[in-house]
Amino acid sequence: MSLVLDSAAQDLLFREARTANTFTDEPVTDEQVRAIYDLIKYGPTSMNQSPLRVTLVRSPEARERLVRHMAEGNQSKTATAPLVAILSADNEFHEELPQLFPHFPQAKDAFFGERPVRESAAALNAALQAAYFIIGVRAAGLAAGPMTGYDAEGVRKEFLDDDHTPLMVVNIGRPGPDAWFPRNPRLEYDQVVTTV
Template sequence: MSLALDPAAQDLLFREARTANAFTDEPVTDEQVQAIYELVKFAPTAFNLNSLRIVLVRSEEARERLVPHMWDANQAKTGSAPLVAILAADNEFHEELPRLLPHFPQAKDLFYTERPVREKDAGFNAALQAAYFILGVRAAGLAAGPMTGFDFAGVQKEFLDDDHTPVMIVNIGRPGSDAAFPRSPRLAFDEVVTTV
């Protein structure tokens, strides 16, 4: 079965891509991160809710503040990754809707007056965008090490505010030696897909 995407690109994004646990010391540039964002910002979200916000952890001081919030197994890899991104959901995303949905300006007031509704939609759409971000990192020829093994409340307090909720932390860089664990199995097509 052929896909429109070139087999080499399929390998880069999916088949050969792995979650990296070790990185070289080659830096990840601001230009690379901007190119990643400029690509993935076009990926679909519900209602065009662009709720993802990204905090890049570059400085040693910021990294020293982040690492203690990581689970023990994640501290060394976060401490040594060339770049770390905190991906968060902006729970006040609705303020941007008049600009993002010019054809539906009433969306802000129709759907998002209640904070619990906003938080649910912000989290869902930021998670979608986080997955696209990981694919964008791979498309840039880099490796991503996405993690949810950290103290969410601690990271929020240290780097965000009450309007932003952490979704995941992603270590980014060129994979080092023995960067990935052996690939785990995946479910087969007929275990996942049902036709009705």
Template sequence: MSLVLDPAAQDLLFREARTANTFSDEPVTEEQVQAIYDLVKYGPTAFNSTPLRITLVRSAEARERLVNLMAEGNQAKTAAAPLVAILSADNEFHEELPTLLPHFPQAKDIFFSERPAREQSAVMNAAMQAAYFIVGVRAAGLAAGPMGGLDYAGVQKEFLDDDHTPLMVVNIGKPGPDAWHPRGPRLDIDEVITTV
């Protein structure tokens, strides 16, 4: 193979990694969350915009509010996961650009002065960061259960604000019994890649 990453790491991050549907009761610590973030913050985004925001749902009261906003098939696993994260895009990310791009402070006004363009960029770049986050969770030896089956408007109202667009909810923890559904098929290279 032409990959530099050793096969064990390839398995951990991709080939053997799965979306968990059940979790053990082993807690996810703040130290683990810090280690995950310290790794994935280096993933590239346009203009180093880093619009992903992560809301950790730890309290029982907040968990109950979130579970009520999840699709029926996602409620039990969200209630039982050791940690749940709401991933959202900060539509006002451009306010941080002068700090993040000290060599190009005018980027804030040149590229992101209009809200529709800013929202589009925020969602696209935060979605990339969400993928890094999932890989980071796997790198920590944990399983991630990303889900889109939720009441997006309800999650925004209960946990965010009008300046944040919810992207997904991710259950995080050590896999529990019967955690995996059968792995679904993947497309072959010739079904995905076109050379022009």
């Protein structure tokens, strides 16, 4: 066997894991979200950058405000999911670098002095962290429904600020009835991997 992770864990995280479209009404607790974050924060990023920010949408009022910005096909499932998270990239993440990178405190200005450089780094590394977040949700025995079908500028204005770029909205909970669409095919190894 080439993988150290046992088959059950492989299935939980990848083979049997699916994007959920319906959820039960079982709550997702703050403790569960904290456990997810405390696991995924160790996922590798460039220079230990940590630009991902998570906004949990819990109150009915906030949920209603979010649903207005979702694409029509995403509104119902976002309205009824036990928990919704807005994942965004903090374009001012470099302000935390001195504490995350203590052996090289000048990294903040040396690499990230220009806003376009920060935005590019934030987008890439927050996207990596968003993927880890989805895997963390699965590791907690929950299902994730990540979506990019929404009015990004509307979500930013409603929930974030000019220094944050929304990446995706993720519904989180236990899968409900008929939660899965049929699985689409994936590219095979030889279609993806080239050796030079």
